[in-house]
Amino acid sequence: MTTLSFTKGHGAGNDFVLFADPDGKVDLTAAQIALICDRHFGVGADGVIRAVRSSALPEGGAVLAEDPTAEWFMDYHNADGSAGEMCGNGIRVFTRYLLDGGYAHLAPGQTLPIGTRSGVRDVQQSGTGFQVDLGAWHLTGDDPLVRAKDLGVARPGLGIDVGNPHVVVALADDDELDRVDLGPRPVLDPEPVNGANVEFVVPSEPLIVDGIGRIRMRVHERGSGETLACGTGTAAAALATRYWAGDGAPDNWKVRVPGGTLGVRMFPTEEGEHVSLSGPAELVYDGELTVG
Numbered sequence: 001m002t003t004l005s006f007t008k009g010h011g012a013g014n015d016f017v018l019f020a021d022p023d024g025k026v027d028l029t030a031a032q033i034a035l036i037c038d039r040h041f042g043v044g045a046d047g048v049i050r051a052v053r054s055s056a057l058p059e060g061g062a063v064l065a066e067d068p069t070a071e072w073f074m075d076y077h078n079a080d081g082s083a084g085e086m087c088g089n090g091i092r093v094f095t096r097y098l099l100d101g102g103y104a105h106l107a108p109g110q111t112l113p114i115g116t117r118s119g120v121r122d123v124q125q126s127g128t129g130f131q132v133d134l135g136a137w138h139l140t141g142d143d144p145l146v147r148a149k150d151l152g153v154a155r156p157g158l159g160i161d162v163g164n165p166h167v168v169v170a171l172a173d174d175d176e177l178d179r180v181d182l183g184p185r186p187v188l189d190p191e192p193v194n195g196a197n198v199e200f201v202v203p204s205e206p207l208i209v210d211g212i213g214r215i216r217m218r219v220h221e222r223g224s225g226e227t228l229a230c231g232t233g234t235a236a237a238a239l240a241t242r243y244w245a246g247d248g249a250p251d252n253w254k255v256r257v258p259g260g261t262l263g264v265r266m267f268p269t270e271e272g273e274h275v276s277l278s279g280p281a282e283l284v285y286d287g288e289l290t291v292g
């Protein structure tokens with residue numbers, strides 16, 4: 001039996017169980033993680049985040065080679081126990097957890113480098129929440145047809161990688177977005193080799209206000225099902241909408257999701273265009289759980 005002190009947190013309703021394991025001694029199985037995330041038999045969450053020192057993990061070697069100051073690694077697992085490369089809401093909540101727990105410090109204007117399975121990600125304060133540079137993005141070329149319950153005919157998807165894989169589908173209007181049933185996992189044809197998170201988007205009316213693009217989005221996350229928000233998914237959705245909109249489309253976006261609104265910004269760097277995500281990060285309560 002392992003007893004863990006945990007904290008429950010969320011970013012725009014995308015919720016996580018977080019615990020500290022600085023020296024990498026707690027190795028939960030996929031079944032244990034799935035039980036913790038179960039909303040009836042466990043704490044209930046979209047994922048589990050372990051705060052572990054990069055130096056205590058095999059994956060941490062690459063992280064420390066990229067940035068020797070990336071002391072902390074966000075060890076993220078989905079609700080079914082599968083490992084995720086990156087979590088855009090999770091990393092903001094993780095930052096709040098590190099700061100409130102005294103594991104790290106972040107002065108205004110500074111950045112906190114955090115290790116993830118998709119590399120080092122820099123986080124900084126933004127209003128009452130945080131902004132994370134998700135790094136360089138790319139079209140994957142995996143553009144499957146997507147079938148979802150109550151949506152009628154299959155729709156074309158656009159594959160986008162922002163550190164983890166996404167397929168974005170444009171819907172006609174709010175009625176379609178409200179109608180689609182994301183309980184069952186959408187069927188992708190062909191299925192990308194590593195699976196994908198699937199985002200459904202509609203443009204707001206008007207699409208652009210004061211130079212900022214606006215869309216609504218719902219998501220079915222790989223390994224977690226429908227969630228109230230997906231940070232990397234909002235970045236993929238904004239990138240896809242800008243791609244479809246063509247020349248003159250803005251680089252700043254507001255993405256409305258069932259759990260709130262997140263900001264997305266695209267900006268040039270020496271290694272190509274990066275995309276950043278900003279939004280809230282809340283810690284809700286502390287508890288103790290025993291896993292057998």
Ligand SMILES: N[C@@H](CCC[C@H](N)C(=O)O)C(=O)O
Pocket residue numbers: 014078083084085086087088089090164165197221222223224227229230231232233
């Ligand atoms: N909720 C996350 C994404 C979590 C990982 C995802 N389900 C995957 O398997 O890639 C976010 O906020 O980005």
